[in-house]
Amino acid sequence: MKQTANLTGLLQRLLEHSRPLYSQGKVADYIPALAQVAPQQAAVAVATLDGKIFSAGAAQQNFSLQSISKIFGLVMAMNRLSDELWQRVHMEPSGQPFNSIVQLEWEQGIPRNPVINAGAILVADVLVSHYSASKTAFLTFLRRLTGVETIYADQQVYLSELEHGNRNAALAYLMKSFGNIEAEVPQVLEHYFHQCATAISCEQLARSLLFLANRGVQPLSNEIICSRRDAHRVNAILSTSGMYDQSGEFAFKVGLPAKSGVGGAIVAIVPQFGVIAAWSPPLNPYGNSVVAMQVISQLAEELGLSLF
Template structure:
C-alpha cells in the first residue's frame, strides 16, 4: 500500500495554485530573477520522516526564516534574561524593515523584525565576526541534519542594497545596543539570511522545535525546552510582522516567513511544516504559502487555540486472531486519531505490511478522529483493499462516520 500523505500534500499545493498575485522581492537584485511560479510543500514528523511535494528540489535562501533559529542560539548563549536586556518580545505592528526601538530602552521591539534580528546576531558568542557566523551556520546545519552553505551571490547582492540595514546597525550602536563594529554585525546578519535551504530542510528544522529541541533524526538535543517554548511564543506573536494578528486568528501556527517566499511553521509535539512560493503580499509573506498554511491549519486542527490532543501512538496493540475460521491481523487503536498518530499508523502499514489476508481495525477505544485523519484512514483502507486484503472495522461508537469501508456487521 501507499501512504496518502504525499497525495494530501499535493492536493494542498494544487489548491493554492489559483492565488497567483503578489510579486517577488525585487529589492534584492538576485531574488528579482527567481521563477515566481515555483512552489513546494514539506512536512516532517517528530520522528524524522519527511514528506515533500512540488518543486521540492528548489533551493532558496532562508532569509528571515533564520531569525528564530539565531534568536534561539543567542538565548542558549546568554539566557532569556540576558537577551531580553537587548531585544524585546512585543509585536511591533509594523513592517519587517521599520525602525522600531523602544524609546526608553533603545531595544528593538522583537527579534523577528530586522532591527531586532541584527541585534540578536550580534549577541551570538564568537571570537570574531567570522566565528560568530560559522557558529550560526553550524547551528542551522544541526537542525537540518546536513551541512548548509551560503549563497554568496545573494549575500553580495543584498549587501550592495543594504543601506537601511546598515542604518539600523549604526542606530543600534549609537544607543549602546550592539558592541563593536556595526557594519560587521550587519554583514553577518545579511550572510546568515543567505543560507541555502530546500523545503525538506526547513521542515526538519521546524520538526526539531516541534520535538522540544531534539533533532528527530540524530536524537541530539539542540535546545532546552524552556528556550523552545520562548522561541515559539515569539514566533506566534511576531513571526508574520504586521500581519501577525490576522495570522494568529486565522492560522494560529507559530511561524516565520522569509522574502524568498518560504514560511516555516511548528505544531508542537507533532510536525514541522515548510512551504515555498516566491510571490509576496504587501506584508512580505508568500501569497500561496499563506494559503497552504491556512489549509493545513484548517484540515489538521492546528490552530493554537484548538483544544489540545495528545500525539501519542494510535496503536494500542497488534495481534493475530482466528476470525470466522480465518487468521487475521488486528490493529487495536486508542485515544484521539490526529494527523501525526494516523501518519505513524499508516507508515507502519507501509513499512511492515500485515502478513494475513484479513486485516481488522478495532476502533472501539478511539475517542475522536480529526477530519484529516479520517480521510487518511479511509484512503489507507481502500489501499489495503486494492492490495488484495480483506478488511474489517469494528467501531461500536461510530467515530469513523459513514464510509464505504466494510464494518464488522458487513463481514
Template sequence: MTSNFKSIIENAYQHTKPLKDQGKLATYIPELANVNPDKLGVHMTKIDGTSFGVGDHLEKFSIQSIAKVLSLALAVKFLGEKIWTRVDVEPSGTKFDSLLLLETYKGIPRNPFVNSGAIVICDILISHLENAREEFLEFVRDLSDIPNLTYSDNIADSEKATGYRNVALCNFIKSLGNIKNDPAEVLDFYFDMCSLEMNCEQLSRTFSFLANGGKKLNDGKKILTSSQTKRLNALMLTCGFYDESGEFAFKVGLPGKSGVGGGIVALYPNKYTMAVWSPRLNANGNSFKGMKLLEDITTHSEMSIF
C-alpha cells in the same frame, strides 16, 4: 505519514497552485528578482521521522529572515535569559525594516524577528563567540544535517549592495548604545546569515527540534531546553510574520516564520513541522500562496494549536 495527511496536503496544493497570485517578487534584493515566480512547494516532517512533500519542495531557495529563528536559538542556547535585556518580545505593528519605534524604546528592538532585532542578535553572537559567522554556520549544519551548507555569496553581496535601510538601522541602534561591535562587522554577519539556501524538505527537518521539545529528531541531541523551545515557539506565533502575525495566528493557528525569499516554516509542537515556498510576496512581505496553502492545510486537517 498517514494517507489522510498526504491527501490534505495534496488537495491544498492542487487548490492553491492555480490561484491568481496577488503577490510580487522581492525585487529590492536584485538576486531574488531572478527567481521563477510560479514556484510552489510544501513539505511536512512529522516527529516520528516520516515526511512527505509536493511540488517544488526539493528546489533550494533563499531562506532570508527564517534564519533569524536559528540565530536566536543559538543566542538563547549560549546566553539564556540575558539576551532579553537587549531585545524585547513584543509584536512591532510596523514594517520589518522600520526605524520608528527604535527611538521611542531607546534602541531596544521590539522583537528578535524584525530586522533591527535580528541585527542586535548578530551583535550579541559576535560578542560571545570567537567566530560568529563560522560557529553559526556549524550550528545550522548540525541542525539541518547538511554538512556542506554554506552562505550564498551572490545573495549576500546583492543585499550588501542595496541594504541601506539595514545599514541605517544598525548605525541608529549603535548611536543609542545597543550595538557593541563595529556596525560593518555586524551587518556583514547579518547579510551572510540571511543568505542561507535550503529546500522545503531541508527546512522542515531543520526546524523539527522546535516541534520536538528542543531535541533533534534523528539523534535526540538536545539543542534547547523545553522552556526555551516554548519561548521561541511563542515568539514565532506572535512576531513571526511582521505586521501580519495576528492574521497568521488567526487564519493558520501555528507558530511560524516567513522570509522574503517566499519561504514559510510553521510547526505544531509534538506533531510536525511544515515548510512552504512560493516567491511572490503580499504587501506585508509574506508569501501570498504560502499563507493560503497553510491556511488550507490547517483548516482541513483541523491541526492548529487552537
C-alpha cells in the same frame, strides 16, 4: 485530527489548487538577486517527529532563507546569553513595519522583538561578539540540524544584500549610538546578510526545526538543541510576531507559531507533531508568500492542527 496516511496526496492537491495565486503576488525586488527568482514555483514539506517527511512540488529546490534565518540566530543567542539577552531586546509585537526606524528611536535602541530586522541585527551582534567565526558557526548549526553538510550561503544574494542594505545599516548604527551594539557595525551586518542568504530547501527546513515541535530536543538525534523553556519562548514569539504585520491574522486563522521570509518561504511549528515548510516566491503586500500562506492555512484546517 492529525492523520498522515495520505499526506503526500493532500499536499499535492493543495499545491495544485494554489496555482491561480501565483499571479496575485510579487517577487521581492528590493534585493536585486531575489528579483531574478522565477515566480512560477512552489513546494511544501511536512516533517514529523517520528522521522517521516512528506512533500510535494519543488521540495528539494533551494531558496533564500531570509528572515526565517532569524529563528536559528535567536536560538544560538539564547543558548549563549540566556536571560541576559532579554535586557537588550524585548518580546512584544511591534505594530510597526519590520524595518521601522521610528520605533527604534522612540524606544532608545532596544528592539521590540528579535524577529523584526532591528532585533535580528541585535542577535547578529550577539553572535559576532561570542563566536570567533560567527558565519561559520551559523552554517555549522544549520548543517547539524538538517543533517546536510552542503548547506551554504548564496554568494550572489549575500553580495546583493550587502550592496542594498542601507536601511538595515541605519538600524544598526542607531542601536550602536544607544550602546546596544557591541561589535563593529560592518561586521554585524556582514553576519546578518550572510545568514539571510543561506540557501535551503523545504524538506531541509522542515527537518531542521523539529526541535521546536519537540520541547527543544531534535527527535532524529535525541540531541538537546535548547531548553524546554526556550523552545516555548521561541514558539511564543513566532506566534505573536513571526508573520510581519499579518501575525495576528495568521494566529487568528491558522493558530500555529510561524515565520516567513521574503525569499518566499513560511515555516510553521506544530508542537508534538512536526513542522510544515512551504515556499513560493510571489509575496503579498505584507511580505508573506501568497501560495505558502494558502497551503499552510488549508493544511492546518484539514488536519485540525491549530493550537487553539
